[in-house]
Amino acid sequence: MTRTLRFREALREAMVEEMDRDDRVFLMGEEVGHYQGAYKVSEGLLDRFGAKRVIDTPIAETGFAGVGIGAAMVGLRPIVEFMTWNFSAVAFDQILNNAAKLRQMSGGQLECPIVFRGPNASARQVGSQHSHAMEHFYAHVPGLKVIAPAFPADAKGLLKAAVRDDNPVLVMESETLYGVKGEVPDGEHLVAIGSARVARPGTDVTLAAYSRMTYVALEAAEALAKEGISAEVIDLRSLRPLDEATLLVSVTRTHRLVVVHEGWPYGGVGAEIADRVQRMAFDALDAPILRVGTLDVPMPYSAALEQACIPQPDRVADTVRRMLARGSGR
Amino acid sequence: MPDDSVASPSSPEPTKPTPVAATPHPELDHLAHLYRKMALIRRVEEESARAYAEGKVGGFLHLYIGQEAVGVGAIAALRPDDYVITTYRDHGIALAKGMSARSLLAELFGKVTGCSKGLGGSMHMFDKEHHMLGGYGIVGGHIPLAAGVAFASKYRDDGRVTVCFFGEGAVGIGGFHEGVGLAALWKLPIVFVCENNEYAMGTPLSRSMSLEDVSLKALGYGMDRDRFFADDVLEVERRVAEAVKRAREQSTPTLVEVRTYRFRGHSMSDPAKYRTQAELEEHKRRDPLARARTALAGFGEARLAEIDGEVEAEVADALRFAADSEEPTLEVLERTTYKGDFAY
Numbered sequence: 313m314t315r316t317l318r319f320r321e322a323l324r325e326a327m328v329e330e331m332d333r334d335d336r337v338f339l340m341g342e343e344v345g346h347y348q349g350a351y352k353v354s355e356g357l358l359d360r361f362g363a364k365r366v367i368d369t370p371i372a373e374t375g376f377a378g379v380g381i382g383a384a385m386v387g388l389r390p391i392v393e394f395m396t397w398n399f400s401a402v403a404f405d406q407i408l409n410n411a412a413k414l415r416q417m418s419g420g421q422l423e424c425p426i427v428f429r430g431p432n433a434s435a436r437q438v439g440s441q442h443s444h445a446m447e448h449f450y451a452h453v454p455g456l457k458v459i460a461p462a463f464p465a466d467a468k469g470l471l472k473a474a475v476r477d478d479n480p481v482l483v484m485e486s487e488t489l490y491g492v493k494g495e496v497p498d499g500e501h502l503v504a505i506g507s508a509r510v511a512r513p514g515t516d517v518t519l520a521a522y523s524r525m526t527y528v529a530l531e532a533a534e535a536l537a538k539e540g541i542s543a544e545v546i547d548l549r550s551l552r553p554l555d556e557a558t559l560l561v562s563v564t565r566t567h568r569l570v571v572v573h574e575g576w577p578y579g580g581v582g583a584e585i586a587d588r589v590q591r592m593a594f595d596a597l598d599a600p601i602l603r604v605g606t607l608d609v610p611m612p613y614s615a616a617l618e619q620a621c622i623p624q625p626d627r628v629a630d631t632v633r634r635m636l637a638r639g640s641g642r
Numbered sequence: 643m644p645d646d647s648v649a650s651p652s653s654p655e656p657t658k659p660t661p662v663a664a665t666p667h668p669e670l671d672h673l674a675h676l677y678r679k680m681a682l683i684r685r686v687e688e689e690s691a692r693a694y695a696e697g698k699v700g701g702f703l704h705l706y707i708g709q710e711a712v713g714v715g716a717i718a719a720l721r722p723d724d725y726v727i728t729t730y731r732d733h734g735i736a737l738a739k740g741m742s743a744r745s746l747l748a749e750l751f752g753k754v755t756g757c758s759k760g761l762g763g764s765m766h767m768f769d770k771e772h773h774m775l776g777g778y779g780i781v782g783g784h785i786p787l788a789a790g791v792a793f794a795s796k797y798r799d800d801g802r803v804t805v806c807f808f809g810e811g812a813v814g815i816g817g818f819h820e821g822v823g824l825a826a827l828w829k830l831p832i833v834f835v836c837e838n839n840e841y842a843m844g845t846p847l848s849r850s851m852s853l854e855d856v857s858l859k860a861l862g863y864g865m866d867r868d869r870f871f872a873d874d875v876l877e878v879e880r881r882v883a884e885a886v887k888r889a890r891e892q893s894t895p896t897l898v899e900v901r902t903y904r905f906r907g908h909s910m911s912d913p914a915k916y917r918t919q920a921e922l923e924e925h926k927r928r929d930p931l932a933r934a935r936t937a938l939a940g941f942g943e944a945r946l947a948e949i950d951g952e953v954e955a956e957v958a959d960a961l962r963f964a965a966d967s968e969e970p971t972l973e974v975l976e977r978t979t980y981k982g983d984f985a986y
Contacts, residue, residue: 338797364797369824370823370824370827372820372823372824374786374816374817374820375786375789375817375820375821375823375824376786376820376824377786378783378784378785378786378787378789378790378817378820378821379786379787379789379790379793379821379824380790381786381787381790382786382787382788382789382790382791382792382793382794383790383791383793383794383797384790385775385787385790385791386725386775386791386794386795387794388794388797388798402816405780405783405817406783406786406787409778409779409780409783410778410783410784410787414776415978415979415980415981416761416975416978416979417758417761417762417766417768417776418758418762418766418768418770418776419756419757419758419759419760419761419762419768419974419978420759420977420978421757421758421768421769421770422768422770422775422776423981454979454980454985455979455980456985457985477982478981478982479980479981479982479985505985506983506985552985552986553983553984553985553986554986
């Protein structure tokens with residue numbers, strides 16, 4: 313059986329269940345308690361769990377990210393909410409130098425079972441400083457895990473898995489997804505970190521995406537279907553670790569790959585996927601792997617320009633058409 | 643504790659020191675105990691410098707020589723299960739908290755028998771068993787962690803106190819203010835010990851801070867504060883004990899500024915040209931190690947010589963152990979980076 317939940321409700325349910333299960337789990341962040349969450353993800357949690365376990369912080373990301381890491385290294389299991397991942401930039405040192413490295417630089421003595429979560433990438437016209445796709449920075453770092461669900465069921469199952477993971481796990485949500493509804497299985501629902509899912513089967517081209525871009529890829533696939541082009545959409549769900557096997561199986565069948573994500577073209581998750589797939593499935597490819605990402609400029613405020621910068625279904629579909637036209641002589 | 647087994651040391655631990663004869667002066671016994679710890683730190687650091695010059699130790703090396711009374715005195719005020727965390731000038735703190743000289747020197751030598759399997763080096767001395775939660779290389783970056791450790795103690799009501807050491811050079815960076823501010827806001831059981839050794843690398847406090855008194859920083863956070871010189875290890879212990887008592891009994895933090903001096907440069911590459919020889923000599927005349935030895939006159943020269951001999955033997959053994967130990971091999975890397983499967 314399933315129920316229809318919004319994305320934010322699925323995340324909330326994951327936190328409630330994990331906090332009920334394990335009293336070492338607590339939630340900390342700006343406005344998570346009395347305000348009920350800047351995006352209402354943590355609505356009702358303060359009433360349910362009290363101020364000891366739902367902790368409002370001052371605006372001090374370095375401080376409370378570090379507090380979470382310190383608490384994790386002596387055995388608690390914190391969930392630290394960033395109001396948005398943009399603000400994690402001022403806590404980057406804590407995540408990079410402490411969370412990611414504690415285990416290795418202590419020779420395996422210490423562990424850091426912590427979850428950092430919050431909305432990532434563009435919202436709607438929030439300008440250049442509030443629209444970063446931060447997953448590219450973090451997926452670069454050994455010692456971290458980075459996940460980016462697109463659907464409520466995965467949001468719940470992956471967040472629960474993240475809380476139970478003994479490593480630092482960074483959960484990339486999206487302000488534009490919090491209201492999206494989806495079916496969520498009843499009962500205990502866990503999704504393994506590191507497993508992608510075929511969101512739409514197809515035969516002519518593989519579209520790899522995650523978070524909100526999964527919906528963009530699905531929309532592009534729908535448009536392409538009307539032209540007789542069958543696109544397979546893979547929802548990556550997890551960026552580090554990356555599910556290479558699911559990608560390779562798909563590409564071996566479709567012979568073409570387009571990666572769709574927010575974030576700039578220089579380096580990043582798409583470049584990483586392109587590198588791996590060309591190395592491991594070179595003979596299967598009929599065309600160069602292409603990426604559809606955010607244009608290579610800071611995000612503008614203008615609604616029209618912002619939409620032009622963010623990957624849209626049209627741009628994805630055009631990329632596929634160009635790719636197929638190039639390869640049509642085979 | 644590590645879930646990865648490591649080759650056992652090839653030679654046994656040094657024999658336990660022979661107990662000295664009973665004395666009617668428990669205070670002197672206690673001072674002798676602290677003197678022994680300070681002497682061990684001094685000798686380990688001297689040998690570390692020598693090994694560095696011989697190319698046996700790589701990277702950075704920040705010596706604790708001159709500051710021994712701070713770490714030894716402050717940690718003497720703690721219970722064994724209390725937590726300690728510090729900066730990259732961490733050798734003395736680690737030894738004071740109970741890490742063996744073997745474990746420390748093997749780490750410096752980059753050997754798998756080191757406290758952090760040779761993966762951390764001089765700046766990252768960790769000893770979970772002794773609740774030494776590490777040395778950290780980014781100035782001020784560990785101060786929020788310390789607040790988090792104290793947060794966990796309060797969350798669990800485990801009665802433990804955290805002592806967080808850092809230099810006066812850390813009070814300019816945000817991590818200090820955010821960590822200290824949260825500890826004050828949430829009334830965490832923690833003592834912040836600022837080891838004011840007068841120089842942040844080559845910059846004196848007078849050129850880096852608008853105040854001369856670091857402990858005044860506590861006022862803005864509504865915290866208790868204290869400020870004193872580290873000449874006398876017993877005084878350090880007594881004063882830090884007051885802050886530890888507040889932390890343990892009332893769960894309130896304190897900023898303690900301990901005024902000290904490092905006799906060597908910031909690191910091995912620093913000739914310390916920013917200070918005069920006269921200034922250095924003046925501070926060396928106040929050497930807390932020498933002062934403790936003088937104060938132990940009533941303890942008897944023979945017994946002091948016995949302690950010194952034990953320290954020499956312990957250091958010599960640790961140097962041999964470090965030199966003879968194996969280097970870590972590649973397979974240690976992935977399993978120390980992630981718990982469980984490597985996330986690639």
